[in-house]
C-alpha cells in the first residue's frame with residue numbers, strides 16, 4: 181500500500197503540473213497580441229478556410245509533407261500511433277468502457293509497434309542527417325528516448341511480462357474517485373508509469389508545447405483579408421507596450 | 422572586402438554539407454551614431470547592453486504572439502534546414518533557418534524559461550555574451566526575411582519574424598546596421614530612400630515624358646503633386662532612375678494614359694519601400710506609412726496604387742490599413758491599396774488595352790516570384806492571385822513564356838539574395854552566394870527552353886539581379902520589369918511610330 185500511496189501522490193502532482201502549466205501557457209499565447217497580419221500566403225480568405233488549413237496541418241502535417249518525406253513519414257506514424265494508443269488507454273479510465281473505445285482496441289494493438297518504429301526512425305535521423313544532428317540538443321535526444329521508453333515498457337507488459345490489469349484498473353479508478361487502492365508491484369509497470377509521469381511534468385516546459393502552439397501560430401491561423409477588414413490591436417498603438 | 426568565388430551551378434541543386442563558420446566574416450557596416458540617433462536609437466553600443474537587450478527581448482515577447490509561440494514551438498525536426506538560399510549557397514550551418522532562430526532562442530531559453538534557467542546544458546540555453554551578440558549581428562544580417570522556411574515548417578515558424586526581432590533588439594542597444602537605418606532617416610527627412618528632393622523628381626519625370634514622346638509621338642504625362650488627381654501612385658524611388666526599373670515606370674504611365682485616369686506621384690511620399698519592416702520596428706514602419714496617408718489626404722486622391730516593389734507591397738497590402746488606416750476618405754469601390762498589376766490586369770481582362778505581343782518577340786521570358794509578394798501578400802480576390810496575375814500580364818504581352826521548376830516558383834520561390842535590407846555592397850558576398858538557387862533554376866530554363874530574360878515585380882530583385890547575374894554568366898539586362906513588357910507591347914492611341922520595342 182505504501183507503493184500505491186507514493187504513486188497516487190506522484191500522479192496527482194504530475195497531473196496538476198501538466199494541467200496548470202499548460203493552462204498558463206495557453207493563456208499566455210491567447211493573451212499576447214498579434215499586432216500585424218502575417219499569414220504565410222497563399223492563405224485562406226475566410227475563417228472557415230483557416231479551419232480547413234489548420235485541420236490539414238494537424239491531421240496530415242501538410243507543410244512537413246512538402247518539406248521532407250522521411251521526417252513526415254516517421255513523424256506522422258509516431259503521432260497517429262500515439263493517438264491510437266492514448267485512445268486505447270481510455271479503457272483503464274472508464275467503467276463501463278465507452279463503446280467506441282472498444283472499436284479502437286484492435287488497431288491499438290499494432291499502434292504500439294508503429295509508435296516505436298516512428299520514434300526510432302526520427303531518432304536515427306537525428307544521428308545520421310548531419311544538419312539535424314547539428315541542431316539537436318541533449319533534450320531533443322532525451323525526449324525521444326523517454327517516449328521510446330514508454331512505448332517499450334508498454335509493449336513488454338503486453339507481450340513479455342503481463343501485469344495484473346484488473347488491479348491496475350482498480351488503482352486508476354481509485355485515483356479518479358478518491359478511493360485509493362494498492363498498485364500491482366510489478367517493476368515494468370512501475371517504470372512505465374514513472375516515465376509517463378515524467379512526460380506529464382515536462383510537457384508544459386518543453387518543446388512539447390508545439391501541440392498547443394500550432395493552433396496559435398499567426399503564420400497559419402490568420403485570415404488573409406487585411407484590405408477588406410482592418411486588423412487592429414489597440415495595445416500595440418503605444419510604443420513600448 | 423575579401424575576394425570570394427561565385428558558387429558553381431549544379432543541376433540538380435545539391436544540398437551542401439556543413440561548412441562551419443563559412444560566412445562568419447560577413448557582417449554589414451554598422452550604423453554611424455547620427456544614423457542611429459535620427460531614429461531615436463542609441464548612437465553606439467550602450468554600457469549595460471546585456472540587460473537592455475534582455476529587457477527588450479522580454480518586451481517584444483509580450484508584444485508579439487508570433488515571437489512567443491515561435492520561440493517555444495520548434496521541435497527541431499529539421500524540415501527547414503535545407504530550405505534557405507543562404508544555407509544552400511554557403512553551407513554555413515548558422516544559415517539553416519532553425520539554427521538562425523536558435524541564436525535568439527538559446528538566449529530566450531536562458532533568461533525566460535524554467536528549463537533554460539536551471540538546466541541550460543540540457544536544452545542548449547546560453548548566456549548573452551559578446552560572442553553571441555556578434556553572431557546575431559552577423560547572421561541576422563544574412564537573412565533576407567523571405568519566409569521560405571515558414572512555408573515548410575509544420576508550425577509555420579517564420580524566421581523573418583525572429584530576424585526582425587533580433588534587429589530591433591540590436592537597434593535599441595546601439596548596434597544598428599548602416600544601410601537600413603541611414604535609408605530610413607532619409608525617408609523621414611526627404612520622403613524617399615535616395616534622398617531625391619522635389620525639384621529633382623520633377624526634372625526626372627519631365628525627362629521621361631520627353632523620352633516617351635520621342636519614342637511614340639504621344640504626350641504621356643508623369644505628374645508630380647497634382648492636387649485633385651484620382652490616383653496616387655506610390656512606387657519605389659529606384660523606379661525614377663535605375664535600370665530596368667524606369668522602363669517599368671514608363672509602362673505604368675502608358676497604362677494610366679490609355680485608361681484615361683488622372684494620377685500623380687507625391688514628392689512627400691515618393692517612396693513605396695518601407696525599410697522599417699526589415700529592422701522590425703513597428704513605430705518606424707508606422708511613421709513611414711503615415712507619410713503615404715498624409716500625401717493621399719493632402720492631394721485629395723480617391724485611390725492609392727503601388728508600383729512594382731516586393732516588400733513595399735507586403736507592408737502596403739498587409740500592414741498599411743493597420744498602421745495608418747482606416748482609409749475611409751478613399752473610394753471604397755476599389756481595393757485599398759491596389760497593386761499596379763491588379764490595375765493593368767483588370768484593363769487587360771476588360772479588353773481595354775491594345776497589346777502587340779510581337780513587339781516582345783526578341784525575348785523568351787520567365788518570371789521570378791518575389792518573396793514578399795509570393796509569401797507575404799496577395800493580389801486579386803482569391804489566394805494565389807499574386808502568382809496568376811503577373812503571369813497573365815506577361816502572357817498578354819509576350820508570345821514566349823516558360824516557368825521555372827515548380828519547387829522554385831510561387832510560394833516555393835527562391836529569394837533573389839538581396840532582400841530584407843541586404844542590398845548593400847558590404848554584403849555582396851552573401852548576396853552573390855544566396856542567389857545561387859535562383860540562378861540554378863534560371864539556368865535550367867535557359868538550357869531547356871532558350872529563355873533569354875527574367876521578369877520581376879520588385880525593385881530590390883531587379884537591382885540585385887542586375888548586379889549578380891553577370892557573376893553567373895548572364896547579362897545585367899537579362900532582368901526586366903513586368904511593366905517594361907507592357908510598355909513594349911502597348912499600342913497608344915495616336916501612336917505614330919510602328920514599333921516601340923527596345924531592341925537589345
Ligand code: HEM
Nearest residue numbers: 238241244254255256259302323324388391394496498575
Ligand atoms: C495537436 C497535436 C500535435 C501535433 C499537430 C503535432 C505535430 C508534430 C509535428 C508536425 C512534428 C514534427 C515532425 C516530427 O518530428 O515528428 C512533431 C514532433 C514531435 N512531437 Fe508532436 N504533435 C502533436 C502532439 C504531440 C504530443 C501530445 C506529443 C507527446 C506526448 C508529441 C511529441 C512530439 C515529439 C517528441 C516530437 C519531436 C520528434 C523528433 O524529435 O523528431 N507531439 N509533432
Ligand code: SF4
Nearest residue numbers: 505564565567568570
Ligand atoms: S526567412 Fe528566408 S533568408 Fe531568412 S532564414 Fe528563412 S529562408 Fe533563410
Ligand code: SF4
Nearest residue numbers: 495496498499501574
Ligand atoms: S521546420 Fe519548424 S519546427 Fe522544424 S526545425 Fe525548422 S523551425 Fe523548428
